[in-house]
Amino acid sequence: MPRRRRLRKVVAPPKFKGYMPYGNFGKTNEFIELLYEEYEAIKLADYDLLKHNEASELMGVSRPTFARIYESARRKIAKAMVEVKEIRTVYGNAWLDKDWFICNECSSQFSIPDANMKKECPICKSKLIRLINNIKV
Ligand SMILES: [Zn+2]
Structure with a gap:
């Protein structure tokens, strides 16, 4: 089953469309787009507690690529929390088997x-x- 190489494998889509902060003053309509592969990277590394080389293998990417996706995901989540922004999950460059x-x-x-x-x-x-x-x- 050959796929375009730049696509990243995601086992299951996130079970939510996004996250909305509450209790914030001065609501904004701004939101951050979290890609499926970024969600997957967070799940594999911080929830399933896999090592980066194991996680990168599962997603079919090199270890540096995995590290980049993971770093991007963490920054987005941090930004959403600190700047009180909604997170929306979007498809990105993922593929689902x-x-x-x-x-x-x-x-x-x-x-x-x-x-x-x-x-x-x-x-x-x-x-x-x-x-x-x-x-x-
Ligand atoms: Zn239904």
């Missing part, structure tokens, strides 16, 4: 095994689902 869907009714995210292709939300049974994987390679 399964088809992931989002439900337009309840916003659940899920992947559907090929054998069980019902084309409906497993949570609310809505048929109003759409593919998250918007990059076709």
Whole structure:
């Protein structure tokens, strides 16, 4: 399955569309875009506690590339906290090895095994689902 090399593998999309600060005075409409691969880098390094070389292998990138993605993610999150900005997750240069869907009714995210292709939300049974994987390679 050859893919463009600059794409980074993400196992699962983030389970949220973003984060919103609360309790802030002087609301702004500004937001920071956190790429899927940046979310994945934070998850692998700071949640799964993988070493950078292990994490870079999982994402299919070199170790320096991983370090760059990870650093960018941390800076964005720090900036969002200090400057009180909303974080929104966006696709970026990621690819997902399964088809992931989002439900337009309840916003659940899920992947559907090929054998069980019902084309409906497993949570609310809505048929109003759409593919998250918007990059076709
Ligand atoms: Zn649903």
